[in-house]
Amino acid sequence: SSFSQLGFLAGDADTLDYIATSGIDTTSLPAKLDPRIFFNISARSSAFICGSQGSGKSHTLSRLLENCLLKSSTSRLDNPLSGLVFHYDSFISDLQGTPCEVAHLSSNPNIKVRILCSPSNVQTFKRTYSGLNVDIEPLMINQQDLNTKRMLDLMAVNTEDGKMPLYLHEITRILREMRIQQQNSDGSFNYAQFKQRVELSPMTRAQQAPLTQRLDTLESFMPKSQTVATSKKTKKVADAGGNDWSVKAGMLTIVDLSCPCITSEGACALFNMCLSLFLEQTTEIGRVVALDEAHKYMNGGSEASTLTNALLSSISLQRHNGTRVFISTQEPSISPKLLDLCSITIVHRFTSPDWLRCMRSHLATLDNDEGLTTNSKLKLDNVFNQIVKLKVGEALLFAPSAIVKVTKTEGESGVETHEIQRLGIEYLQIKIRGRVTADGGRSVLALCLICHSVRRVQVSRPVLQSLVEPLRLRLHHSVALHLQLKQLPGCLGSRQHLGDLLSLVRLPPGIQLICVLHIQLLLPRQFLMEQYNNFFHILQRHYSILCPQHITRRTIR
Structure with missing residues (x-):
């Protein structure tokens, strides 16, 4: 059956509101008042x-992946899929970064999550994902996984406009000759041989510069033994790695290339290679590919264009390769x-009219031209008004092929038939369901405490409590504390008084202190370095993730 695997995704907002206001008993709802909306996992979508x-x-993306990978009370899933997620974030330091929210699916032991990261960022990622049940591996590309097509994609060769730099013509020639040789010898791609041919080519240094830049990026993700010429004795060593x-059922691989050393263009090129490696595997297990925060790396560059074309090809052939694509x-x-090409569009809140104009020419519901009637304009304005007023977790669902109603009819011969009604050019306002696994998208609230002329530390305790009291009921949030202390008296150098000071930041139940973002100490002259060190060590003992880079020390008169 085409509906053998289903995942509970959301509820119809209008029906939910009607049930809430009418006081209907939810334990015995008639079928026509069932607000649940299911995602058809069996269909390639x-x-x-x-x-x-x-x-x-991101919450919606996690719920879709949750339905595809996990057997739970919210889904009917006999055959879990295998997932691949791409993530890139330029906001990362040498010490710690922001984890991909999808990685929190690992809170369920039935989902195995693996993180592939840049080899230059392994230790940083171990700290970043330290609180999650994930495996961290450096992304390593074996030369056996390279071929002519992937090398051309890495070079961002685009023949659509008929214009290519001279060095790309030379690279194409080298790859063509190597491919003929591989066909005759029934061998695989040899990167060391390719590099040797490039060095012997008649290209000038200026022509080799952009090529060298791309090859350096590739080599940083390859075993070192494969990036140099190898002899027969070392061939076995060179073949190792990668x-x-x-493809494994219920397994999620996250390729997170967040790293100061990797540009968004380089990330796109590597994502494209990983996508190709994932899709070429022969398997009966269904697959799902997801792009998280795609706007951070899908720009107008040639690498992004190559990745887009690969995704378009995957969507077009999804019936044959059994792949679902989420963006x-x-x-x-x-x-x-x-x-x-996407069969489902889920629109959360936004306020940009430009975004609406972009979507208007690509969604049948919002189809618009210069000859708009008054009714059409009113409908478009109404849609935008709904989008702007959406709450967190609410969205508009556009899915022309979605089945929204099935009507039973009985013909003259007494044979019962079913008439299917599809959503078509209409849309639904929905509320995304809650999570089964841990929430990785909690908003971080910044709480700033400023103590002026502290005489007795205990006096400021009610101040902090009054600040955090309104947050008691917002248990789905975490709190990031920005503590700014001004004009500290010298007595705070003692451990006893420092302990009293730290007791101020013990937050009430339900509020979690996830990090101390920044502490600015404006120190008077009498505040000795020894006292400062005591203060820092106590802070570090209480909050192990604190590091010296988070503290700014400045002496005032």
């Missing part, structure tokens, strides 16, 4: 999720072509 920051799009790309982004304008 693609979803485009967009919305402003904090509107709930990640395992075999989560803030900006719907990143790739109109992807929006055209």
Whole structure:
């Protein structure tokens, strides 16, 4: 059956509101008042999720992946899929970064999560994902996984406009000759041989510069033994290395290339290679590919264009390769072509009219031209008004092929038939369901405490309590504390008084202190360095993630 595997995704907002206001007993709802909306896991589909920051799009992506990977009370899943997620964030330091929210699916032991990261960022990622049940591996590409097509994609060769730099013509010639040799010898791609041919080519240094830049990026993700010429004695060593790309049910692989050393263009090139390796595996297990925060790396560059084309090909052939594609982004304008081919569009809250204009020409419901009638304009304004007023976790669902109603009819011969009603050019306002696994998208509230002329530390305790008291009921949030202390008296150098000071930041139940973002100490002259060190060590003992870089020390007169 085409509906053998289903996942509970959301509820119809209008029906839920009606049930809430009418006081109907929810334990015995008639079928026509069932508000649940299910995602058909069996069907090969693609979803485009967009919305402003904090509107709930990452939560929606996680719920879709949860349905595809996990057997739970919210889904009917006999054969879990295997997932691949791409993530890139430029906001990362040498010490710690922001984990991909999808990684919190690892809170359920039935989902095995593996993180593939840049080899230059392994230790940072171990700290970043230290609180999650995930395996951290450096992304390693074996030369046996390289081929002519992937090398051309890495070079961002684009023949659509008929223009290519001279060095790309030379690279194409080298790859063509190597491919002929491989066909005759029934061998595989040899990167060391390719590099040797490049060095012997008649290209000038200026022509080799952009090529060298791309090859350096590739080599940083390859075993060192494969990036130099190898002899027969070392061939076995050179053949070793590379990640395992075999497809396993219930396994989620996150390729997180957040790293100061990797640009968004380089991330796109590597994502494209990983996508190809994942899809080429022969398997009977269904697959799902997801792009998290796609606007951070899907720009107008040639590498992003190559990745877009690969995704378009995957969506077009999803019936043959058994792949579902989910794209989560803030900006719907990143790739109109992807929006055209996606069968489901989930729109969370945004306030940009430009985004609506972009979507208008790619969604049948919002189809618009210069000859708009008055009714059409009113409908468009009404849709935008609904989008702007959406709450966190609410969205508009556009899915022309979605089945919204089945009517039973009996013909003259007494034979019962079923008439299916599809959503078509209409849309639904929905509320995304709660999570089964841990929530990785909790908003972080910044709480700033400023103590002026502290005489007795205990006096400021009610001040802090009054600040955090309104947050008691918002248990789904975490709190980041920004503690700014001004004009500290010298007596605070003692451990007893420092302990009293730290007791101020013990937050009430339900509020979790996840980090101390920054502590600015404006120190008077009498505040000795020894007292400062005592203060720092006590803070560090209480909050192990605190590091010296988070503290700014400045002496005032």
